[in-house]
Amino acid sequence: MHKSFFFILLLIISVFVYLWQQNTSLRFAYKISALQTEYNNIIAENDNLRLKINSMLALEKMYKIAKDKNFITADEQNIVYIE
């Protein structure tokens, strides 16, 4: 009686573990896929931001801004070198 009870219990636990790991792996697969998409989006966004920074720091653009603000090239005598 005890033997058969333990046998049934073991069977139920085995089935439960099998179903649990199937379910968990599926849940993780969904989660990994979602995180992967998010990661790729962040990389793309990072690339976009990097491009924006470089475009803003483009020398041609900086020169135009300096010109608009009436900046002039400093005279060599007025440059103070700090060591």
Add this chain to the structure above:
Amino acid sequence: MRRNIKKHINRKTVLVLMVLAVFFLLFTKLVYIQIFLHDKIRCNVDKMVNRQIVEISKRGDILDTKGNILATSVKKYNIFLDPQVIEDFSNVKDSLFTNGIQIKEKDLNDFGNRAYVPIVYNVDSSIADNIRSTKLKGVGFESKYVRSYPEGKMLSNILGITGCDGNGLEGIEKICNNCLLGSRVTSNMHRDGRGYIIQNKVIDQSKICGQNVILSIDRNIQYIAEQGLRKSFEKYQAKKAICIVQNPKTGSILAMVSLPDFDHLEKIKDLKVLRNAAISDIYEPGSTFKIVTVASALEEGKVKLSDTFYLENGKLKIADHIIKDDHKIDGMVSLSRVMEMSSNIAMVKIAKKLGNNDFYEYIRKFGFYSLTGIDLPGEAKGLLLDIKEWNALTLPTISFGQGIGVTALQMINAFSAIANDGVLLKPYIVQKICNCNDDSPQKIFNPMEIRRVVSKETAYTIKKILKNAVDLGTGKSAKVKGYTVAGKTGTAQKIDPLTKTYSKKFYTASFCGMLPAMEPEFVILVIIDEPKGQSYYASSVASPVFASIAQSIAQYLEIPKDDLGDKKVNRKF
């Protein structure tokens, strides 16, 4: 009683048989489905659930020597509509409008019954995500990488362009296409009943992207050169203008400008602007070529620095042709003075002492009429008559830089050989190829010696002669405050395409110089093709451009001032 039992058994048997029959039918159907229809059903399910996708990797970046981005790829989206799936057009329209995209129903009707109606191209991922989050039916997205050049026009001829398939078509984009292209990885993904996607393997986009190409170009030097050259190009309404800055100790190109150029953001109407004139176009160098004549003769011991020359009162007749000097000098003139005043007649006399064979050999030794091997596409070899075809005028004209076609790169490389104590190096523009994710170098291009052209002593003498040419001769306008400069002007006549003779209207003005004169840190070549205006002489057209560019570069590179004549010293605290 017996009859009842019999009846009961019969009913029971019939019921059992019926149940068995049902189970048998179900079993048969199951066998049919599981065994006989297995492949067909499996195939249909696979079609619905599994999808094979090719992950397109990001093209590698092109960076300058200090790591500034010159070309990069960013993910953009094309948004399209499927009119047959759209449920509420006004809702779609409003949602797109809030993200700055305007569409009209009439435009959709123009596409007829097609299921793909593109409405906007190259949208940022933030906008695409906003629209995607509304989960509108009938709105689709296509992602792709778009090449961007943050510096705009700068280096456009060098960087080149890519085609719509992402492959490089010109410039560095073409020559380094295999490195820049990433690997294509195929992966399977599964879609469940609710449309959720599970990928069977995780692909890190940053691991499959193309390699980064690091150039020897310095963005700041490039900008200085480009600004300086552009001013003159516009001022003289020139046909073309070229400027190259080279490090003579390594052969690396620090800046390369070819004008006219193009903007990557604008549509290219004339394909000629794609041409990198600095390596693809040949020109007659004129007097800048005289260093080859003098260096060869000095090296061969045919002339000495102390030698003097009679300049025939400015006119010398050779094979029914008269060769003239622009600056008439009387009496006997020293070798250094000859170069200062850029005498053609003296060059003819020096070249004659050298002879055809030796002169031809030295021209080739300096790298003319052969490819330099620079890592850019479309390099020209130049023009030089085979020695067997030389006539009485060939040697005299080549001696002062006419009758020979060279590229700007060949010319500056020859000057760099003098600056580098007589050793000719291979010019290069690609410095390193690195992994995109960890920046670890995969390939490093080191300076490569081609050959020794002249001895260290001869190179030193030439540098002294060139210094005098700037201090006392035709190159005075190339002087840089606080620095010694060695260089040579060159004003070459061009062939008139109509008359097929040397024109008196079209000239090429050039100046090639090095700074500081005796221990050069950089060499600059400036060429202004067909300058229009009152003067066409290199001394008034090209030399001032050199001076302004060299001054800024020397300051930028913090080269210590070496001209003792200039007593102004920076105060340092």
